[in-house]
Amino acid sequence: MSEPIDFYYDFSSPYGYFMAEKIDALAAAHGRSVRWRPFLLGAVYKVTGDVPLPSKPLKGDYARRDFERSARFLGLTCRIPDPFPIGTQTAARAFYWLEAQDADRARRFALETFRAYFGDNRDISQPEVVLDIAAALGADRNALQAALGEDTLKVRLRAECDAAIARGVFGSPFVIIDGEPFWGVDRLPQIERWLETGGF
Amino acid sequence: MSEPIDFYYDFSSPYGYFMAEKIDALAAAHGRSVRWRPFLLGAVYKVTGDVPLPSKPLKGDYARRDFERSARFLGLTCRIPDPFPIGTQTAARAFYWLEAQDADRARRFALETFRAYFGDNRDISQPEVVLDIAAALGADRNALQAALGEDTLKVRLRAECDAAIARGVFGSPFVIIDGEPFWGVDRLPQIERWLETGGF
Numbered sequence: 001m002s003e004p005i006d007f008y009y010d011f012s013s014p015y016g017y018f019m020a021e022k023i024d025a026l027a028a029a030h031g032r033s034v035r036w037r038p039f040l041l042g043a044v045y046k047v048t049g050d051v052p053l054p055s056k057p058l059k060g061d062y063a064r065r066d067f068e069r070s071a072r073f074l075g076l077t078c079r080i081p082d083p084f085p086i087g088t089q090t091a092a093r094a095f096y097w098l099e100a101q102d103a104d105r106a107r108r109f110a111l112e113t114f115r116a117y118f119g120d121n122r123d124i125s126q127p128e129v130v131l132d133i134a135a136a137l138g139a140d141r142n143a144l145q146a147a148l149g150e151d152t153l154k155v156r157l158r159a160e161c162d163a164a165i166a167r168g169v170f171g172s173p174f175v176i177i178d179g180e181p182f183w184g185v186d187r188l189p190q191i192e193r194w195l196e197t198g199g200f
Numbered sequence: 201m202s203e204p205i206d207f208y209y210d211f212s213s214p215y216g217y218f219m220a221e222k223i224d225a226l227a228a229a230h231g232r233s234v235r236w237r238p239f240l241l242g243a244v245y246k247v248t249g250d251v252p253l254p255s256k257p258l259k260g261d262y263a264r265r266d267f268e269r270s271a272r273f274l275g276l277t278c279r280i281p282d283p284f285p286i287g288t289q290t291a292a293r294a295f296y297w298l299e300a301q302d303a304d305r306a307r308r309f310a311l312e313t314f315r316a317y318f319g320d321n322r323d324i325s326q327p328e329v330v331l332d333i334a335a336a337l338g339a340d341r342n343a344l345q346a347a348l349g350e351d352t353l354k355v356r357l358r359a360e361c362d363a364a365i366a367r368g369v370f371g372s373p374f375v376i377i378d379g380e381p382f383w384g385v386d387r388l389p390q391i392e393r394w395l396e397t398g399g400f
Contacts, residue, residue: 044258047257047258048256048257048258048259049257050256050259056248056250056370057247057248057249057370058244058247058248058365058368058369058370059248059250059370059371059383061368062368062370062381062383065381066383069390069400070390072400073389073390073393073400165258168258168261168262169258170256170257170258170259170262171259181262181265183259183262183266184386186384186386186387187386189273189389190269190270190273193273200269200272200273
């Protein structure tokens with residue numbers, strides 16, 4: 001059995017959302033599973049000196065157009081939410097809490113959280129919204145709410161961000177297959193060929 | 201007859217090189233011509249505050265790997281030259297001098313210059329190399345050498361860079377089709393669909 005594919009993303013990343021809609025099916029078609037790994041772009045940017053895409057001169061305006069065009073190209077819908085971008089530490093911490101109990105529920109939570117933000121314009125930086133999404137999937141809302149207030153989860157997410165940076169993750173989405181890194185949803189064709197051929 | 205497609209690139213950009221190998225044939229397959237427009241990434245970075253990709257933390261290491269993998273994916277070969285990146289003002293100025301005489305020769309010069317750098321590791325920042333490439337295509341070497349020393353061409357290239365920035369060009373390659381901007385060789389599938397469908 002091959003190692004799982006690692007899928008790194010920030011919940012505020014449109015391209016991360018598009019990859020989230022695609023990666024499981026693509027991996028499954030090649031007999032592979034996916035390990036979902038939310039992280040915080042803000043933590044990475046502290047290391048790289050980068051800034052959020054929407055605030056970059058020229059590139060920011062292009063990106064807003066490209067988000068929506070890339071969604072159409074991939075057969076998805078995406079409205080740039082307001083506010084955008086947002087802090088995603090609550091959603092990411094909730095993911096790791098859910099994953100410790102049930103990895104499949106955590107993955108469904110991640111996808112629902114992305115869809116809530118980029119499809120329904122719900123502000124997933126708000127703990128209430130995160131709790132609602134988790135509870136709708138059968139998670140214990142009160143237990144999750146309590147956990148989100150404790151240090152354990154904060155330390156866990158920080159460790160995940162550090163581990164991502166140590167592996168060279170600098171953007172979202174970032175996919176690692178058997179050590180080979182792929183940045184961006186526009187690398188999907190290369191990922192597909194890599195899975196088909198075992199490397200090229 | 202449709203307007204030509206505008207293709208902006210810096211001669212030191214590997215992804216620009218890959219696009220140079222692809223864009224004419226793709227455009228021609230849809231009855232379109234291409235207007236090649238070399239510019240200087242350095243001039244753009246003064247506006248955007250960006251820095252050359254290879255010197256970015258984490259992203260630079262990834263990029264070197266991605267250059268060569270993307271080349272293989274596209275059926276091209278690319279060895280990262282040494283030195284890399286380099287200044288490309290001489291090559292860009294020569295292009296505009298050649299274009300004023302013969303647009304087709306200028307395009308062949310551009311492609312040969314890219315291939316000299318990314319295929320044969322020739323240092324195209326050196327005027328002698330640029331003159332050799334132009335002369336091999338039948339251009340008047342002495343006249344080009346003289347023109348490269350005059351202000352007219354310097355002013356021309358500066359104006360081209362300003363015009364590119366005014367159109368929102370912030371990276372290489374950058375393709376504009378009927379007002380729609382596409383950044384990166386990884387947008388080739390979107391460009392192809394755009395040409396097929398007239399927009400999506």
